[in-house]
Structures are given as C-alpha cells and as structure tokens.
Amino acid sequence: MSxxxxxxxxxxxxxxxxxxxxxxxxxxxxxxxxxxxxxxxLVALLLWQLAPPFLKWAFFDSAxxxxxxxxxxxxxxxxxxxxxxxxxxxxxxxxxxQQWRPGLSMLxxxxxxxxSRDRNHWRRSLGVYWLIGLSVMGTLMYGGVFGMPVVxxxxxxxxxxxxxxxxxxxxxxxxxxxxxxxxxxxxMPAIKSLCVIYIELIRGVPLISLLFMSSIMFPLFLPxxxxxxxxxxxxxxxxxxTAAYIAEVVRGGLQAMPxxxxxxxxxxxxxxxxxxxxxxxPQALKIVIPPxxxxxxxxxxxxxxxxxxxxxxxxxxxKVSLSNPKWTGFSTEAYIFLAVLYFICCYAMSSYxxxxxxxxxxxx
Amino acid sequence: xxxxxxxxTPATESIIxxxxxxxxxxxxxxxxxxxxxxxxxxxxxxxxxxxxGKSTLIRCINRLEExxxxxxxxxxxxxxxxxxxIEKVRAEVGMVxxxxxxxxxxxxxxxxxxxxxxxxxxxxxEAEEAAMMxxxxxxxxxxxxxxxxxxxxxxxxxxxxxxxxxxxxxVMLFDEPTSALDPEMIKEVLDVMIDLAREGMTMLVVTHExxxxxxxxxxxxxxxxxxxxxxxSPHEFFDNPQHERTxxxxxxxx
Numbered sequence: 001m002s003x004x005x006x007x008x009x010x011x012x013x014x015x016x017x018x019x020x021x022x023x024x025x026x027x028x029x030x031x032x033x034x035x036x037x038x039x040x041x042l043v044a045l046l047l048w049q050l051a052p053p054f055l056k057w058a059f060f061d062s063a064x065x066x067x068x069x070x071x072x073x074x075x076x077x078x079x080x081x082x083x084x085x086x087x088x089x090x091x092x093x094x095x096x097x098q099q100w101r102p103g104l105s106m107l108x109x110x111x112x113x114x115x116s117r118d119r120n121h122w123r124r125s126l127g128v129y130w131l132i133g134l135s136v137m138g139t140l141m142y143g144g145v146f147g148m149p150v151v152x153x154x155x156x157x158x159x160x161x162x163x164x165x166x167x168x169x170x171x172x173x174x175x176x177x178x179x180x181x182x183x184x185x186x187x188m189p190a191i192k193s194l195c196v197i198y199i200e201l202i203r204g205v206p207l208i209s210l211l212f213m214s215s216i217m218f219p220l221f222l223p224x225x226x227x228x229x230x231x232x233x234x235x236x237x238x239x240x241x242t243a244a245y246i247a248e249v250v251r252g253g254l255q256a257m258p259x260x261x262x263x264x265x266x267x268x269x270x271x272x273x274x275x276x277x278x279x280x281x282p283q284a285l286k287i288v289i290p291p292x293x294x295x296x297x298x299x300x301x302x303x304x305x306x307x308x309x310x311x312x313x314x315x316x317x318x319k320v321s322l323s324n325p326k327w328t329g330f331s332t333e334a335y336i337f338l339a340v341l342y343f344i345c346c347y348a349m350s351s352y353x354x355x356x357x358x359x360x361x362x363x364x
Numbered sequence: 365x366x367x368x369x370x371x372x373t374p375a376t377e378s379i380i381x382x383x384x385x386x387x388x389x390x391x392x393x394x395x396x397x398x399x400x401x402x403x404x405x406x407x408x409x410x411x412x413x414x415x416x417g418k419s420t421l422i423r424c425i426n427r428l429e430e431x432x433x434x435x436x437x438x439x440x441x442x443x444x445x446x447x448x449x450i451e452k453v454r455a456e457v458g459m460v461x462x463x464x465x466x467x468x469x470x471x472x473x474x475x476x477x478x479x480x481x482x483x484x485x486x487x488x489x490e491a492e493e494a495a496m497m498x499x500x501x502x503x504x505x506x507x508x509x510x511x512x513x514x515x516x517x518x519x520x521x522x523x524x525x526x527x528x529x530x531x532x533x534x535v536m537l538f539d540e541p542t543s544a545l546d547p548e549m550i551k552e553v554l555d556v557m558i559d560l561a562r563e564g565m566t567m568l569v570v571t572h573e574x575x576x577x578x579x580x581x582x583x584x585x586x587x588x589x590x591x592x593x594x595x596x597s598p599h600e601f602f603d604n605p606q607h608e609r610t611x612x613x614x615x616x617x618x
Binding site for chain 1: 458483
C-alpha cells in the first residue's frame with residue numbers, strides 16, 4: 001500500500017545493527033536463547049565430525065565408472081554399480097536397441113509437465129498438446145508402426161513404468177477424488193451413501209491388497225477369453241486407491257468454505273454446477289493444496305509396491321542389478337542413487353505446489 | 365390492528381406478494397402469518413430486535429430460506445421447490461449481505477461480471493463495460509483490478525452493491541448492510557443506497573439506521589417474535605407508534 005507516502009514527515013531511523021544483516025540473522029535464528037546457542041554448537045560439532053568422512057567416502061575416494069574389481073580394492077563409494085547398470089536400472093527389460101523409445105517418451109512427458117507448470121499456458125491448446133503428446137508416447141512405447149517392433153506391456157519396466165503409473169495415477173485420481181468429495185456432500189441419499197461406502201472401503205484396505213486383488217482375484221471374475229492388461233489393472237488399482245484419499249482432503253476444503261459464499265452464488269442465480277465450478281472448487285481446492293500434495297507424493301512413492309505383483313518398477317530393476325554376484329555388496333550406493341532420484345521428483349512437486357499457492361494467493 | 369397491509373386495493377400489480385406465509389426452523393415457529401405486498405419502486409425498511417425474524421423474512425424472498433406454508437410470489441413467479449423458478453427469481457432479485465460475501469479469489473471486475481456472463485449470458489466485453497459503469501456509480505472504479513481482500517469493509521460493501529446492480533435486478537434486498545462496518549465507513553455505503561433509492565429501485569432494507577429509514581423509506585415495518593407488528597409511513601411510525609412493543613423498541617434505539 002502507499003500508506004508510507006502519506007505518513008507525516010518525521011525522522012525514520014534505521015533499525016540497530018544487531019537486528020539486521022548476517023549478524024542479526026545469526027542472533028535471531030541460532031543464538032537467540034541459551035539452549036538454542038547450545039544446540040547450535042552441538043550441531044556444528046556433529047557436522048564437523050560427520051561431514052569430512054562422508055565427503056571422503058562419497059567423492060574423494062569413490063569409483064565412478066569402473067569394473068567391480070576396482071571397487072573391491074577402494075575404500076570409497078562404488079558409484080560404478082549405478083553407472084555400469086544404468087541401462088537396466090532405467091529401462092529394465094525393454095529390448096536393447098529400442099531403449100531410445102522409452103527415453104524419448106520420458107523426455108516428452110517431462111517436457112509437457114515443464115510446459116504446463118506455467119499458469120499462462122493453461123488454455124484449451126494445452127489439452128490438445130497433451131493429447132498429441134500422450135498418443136506419441138503410447139505409440140513409442142508400444143510400437144508396431146513405422147518399423148518399430150511391438151513391445152508388450154509386460155516388458156515395460158524401470159523408470160518409464162514408475163513415471164507412467166504415478167503420473168496417470170495422480171492425474172486420473174484427482175478429478176475422481178473431487179467428484180467423490182462432491183458426491184459425499186450430495187443431498188441425494190443414494191449418491192451420498194455410494195460415495196461414503198466407496199471411500200471408506202478403499203481407505204480401510206492397504207494398497208498392497210488392492211494390487212493383489214486387481215492382479216489375482218479380478219481376472220477370476222472375468223468371462224473366459226477376456227483379459228485385461230496387467231499394467232492397466234495395477235494402474236486402475238492405484239487410481240482408485242489415491243482417489244479415495246484425495247476425496248477426503250477435498251471434502252475438508254469444501255467444509256472450510258464459509259456459507260456466505262454459497263449464499264452469494266445462489267443470490268446471483270448461479271446453478272449448482274456453476275457455483276461449484278466458478279466459486280466453491282477454485283477456493284476449496286486452493287485451501288487443500290498442501291495436504292493434496294502430501295497424498296500425491298505418497299502415491300508417487302507407493303507405486304514401488306507394484307513389485308509384489310511382479311511389475312518391475314525402478315526400485316525392482318535396481319534390486320535385480322544388485323542380485324548380480326559381481327555387484328553384491330554395493331547396495332548402499334544403489335539405494336542412495338534411488339533416494340536422490342525419488343527426492344528430485346518429490347521436491348520438484350512440492351516446490352511447484354508452494355509456487356502455485358503463492359500465485360493463487362489473493363488476500364492481504 | 366396487528367397487520368395493516370398498505371393499499372387495500374393496490375393501484376398496480378405488486379412486485380412481491382407474500383400471503384399468510386409461515387416458516388419453522390425445526391419446531392421453532394420463526395415466521396408467523398406474514399402478509400406483505402410490495403409495489404414497484406417502493407422502499408421498505410424493516411426493523412426489530414435481533415431474533416425477530418426480519419433477516420429470515422427477506423431471505424425467504426430469494427429462497428435462501430424455504431417457507432413451509434403460504435405463498436411468496438415475486439414478479440409473477442411463485443417460489444416452490446421448482447429449481448428453475450427459484451433461479452429465475454434469484455436473477456431478478458439482488459441481495460446485499462452483512463458480511464459482503466464477495467468472491468475472494470476473483471478480482472473486483474470479475475466479481476461483477478460473473479453473474480451477467482454466466483446467468484444472463486451477456487458477452488464478456490459488454491458485461492465489463494456495464495461493470496465499470498456501476499463501479500463508477502459506487503465511486504470505486506479505480507479498484508477494478510484489485511482483489512476483495514485488498515479493500516476496506518466499506519469499499520467491499522459498495523462493490524457488493526455494484527455486483528447486485530450488474531444483474532439489473534427488479535428488487536434489491538439489503539440484510540443489515542452496515543452492521544459489520546466501522547462507523548466511519550457506514551456513511552459511504554448509506555450514500556450509495558440513498559442514490560439508488562432516488563433512482564427508483566425497489567428496496568427492502570433490514571437495518572438499524574433510523575436516519576436512513578426517515579429520509580428514504582416509503583414504509584417502515586416493525587417485526588417482533590416472527591410477526592409484523594406494525595407498519596406505517598416513517599413520519600407516522602416514528603412520531604406516533606401505535607403499538608406498545610414498537611414504542612419500547614424505538615425508545616431503546618433512538
């Protein structure tokens with residue numbers, strides 16, 4: 001506001017030296033009470049003890065792209081377990097020589113995600129780009145045209161599988177969850193109780209058992225000769241599972257909306273659909289961005305549970321690489337690599353959500 | 365002489381007519397045997413102690429509250445469970461709330477154009493021109509790009525009035541429009557309402573601003589215990605109240 005300009009003339013002093021700058025920051029954050037000062041000193045000592053040996057192990061003494069024999073002799077980390085197996089870790093059983101196809105698909109997916117993060121691009125054309133992009137990705141992965149040999153979904157594995165399961169899991173579960181939340185607040189008893197039953201049933205069951213049911217029990221109920229792709233069944237289980245959790249979070253947001261907003265929309269003569277789409281959901285979904293992102297992050301990480309129905313996501317392909325006798329004993333390095341990979345994805349999501357929250361903030 | 369419906373033979377068709385209307389909240393009989401005829405361009409101020417049912421009454425007129433017995437007919441359309449009729453009435457009846465109820469995620473301009481664009485299907489450009497005209501009228505055009513959270517209470521309430529006006533309503537309902545405002549902001553809102561009254565808007569105003577009632581109202585109505593106790597011209601109402609409860613109420617607030 002321009003209040004400062006209207007203030008009457010008088011001396012405006014700078015705050016004291018010890019309150020601003022590096023000194024002020026140190027004082028107010030690290031040494032503001034005697035116990036915080038003590039903690040600061042202790043943590044500094046601990047870092048002094050731990051950081052140099054770790055850096056020595058991870059960087060100075062480490063082997064980056066060597067034969068396993070070299071690793072046995074060195075004291076440091078053996079990153080070669082990752083670099084020498086990177087093809088299998090990333091692409092799994094996708095046939096050799098065809099791995100550019102999932103590689104290109106992933107780049108395309110990341111590119112589209114990157115393009116979509118700018119809210120100015122949220123137009124009708126964006127939907128068209130996504131449709132084109134997704135069909136290109138599907139064609140690349142499955143093949144069968146342009147001289148690309150067919151690769152069955154059973155061979156889709158590694159990072160592309162993880163990305164696929166989590167991306168479609170989140171993108172499909174979100175709108176489904178919103179619909180379930182609206183349904184649970186519906187005045188129509190049939191819709192309401194259906195939604196309640198669905199949400200409570202799904203939330204009362206672990207994801208693993210849902211995956212089991214989709215992969216083992218579900219086919220038993222299908223008529224003879226009908227089969228549904230295994231990856232697709234796992235994908236459906238993840239979507240249904242995540243949607244139930246999203247629904248409850250969104251319902252929380254809907255309940256936080258003041259009654260006046262509904263009344264003002266009613267008083268203008270807006271229909272139920274318009275009220276929800278234009279007034280209520282934009283505000284309610286914004287309120288619940290933090291818990292929603294929490295659910296999406298755990299959905300992303302939970303895709304690694306598909307290993308129990310014999311799908312090879314990036315966690316499983318890493319484990320398979322480690323089962324090679326040449327590379328046993330270097331699991332620490334391989335899992336650190338995986339942790340970094342997962343962290344990058346999760347951190348990107350959560351920092352984007354924070355940016356979105358800031359952009360959508362319209363209050364004071 | 366509890367009910368005195370003005371004009372036994374109305375000269376014109378009433379824009380609002382309420383006939384022996386009753387409303388209950390559960391077991392609680394909140395409105396009892398309400399009869400009210402409102403002529404076009406008439407300004408009615410409704411006052412009464414809190415809990416007397418005055419807000420509930422005007423909220424029944426655009427069906428924010430449902431009545432259980434009797435009839436409410438607004439501009440020839442009777443309010444029943446028919447959602448189409450309800451939406452039709454709501455589009456013709458503007459409402460201003462005590463707590464403004466602007467849409468905080470939309471800019472001031474978008475708050476104003478939302479109704480015309482989605483309910484009246486007005487083209488966006490036309491709706492924006494009309495919105496700017498009404499913002500001009502409530503002396504707040506320079507704030508069009510801001511968000512509600514950046515305005516003062518008085519400014520927000522003026523925006524809320526403009527938002528209702530954008531729908532070209534035939535009737536405006538005001539539900540204690542100045543009760544949530546700081547004293548220095550009450551006048552700017554009342555001035556806008558006075559302008560509106562001079563231009564011939566049909567208004568039903570629930571308020572405790574007796575100065576406004578004296579200068580603007582055609583009729584002042586006193587409600588207590590869910591009934592219309594007394595209604596009269598402001599002059600008669602304030603100088604010569606007929607009913608004991610009215611006299612008691614006036615002695616408390618004036």
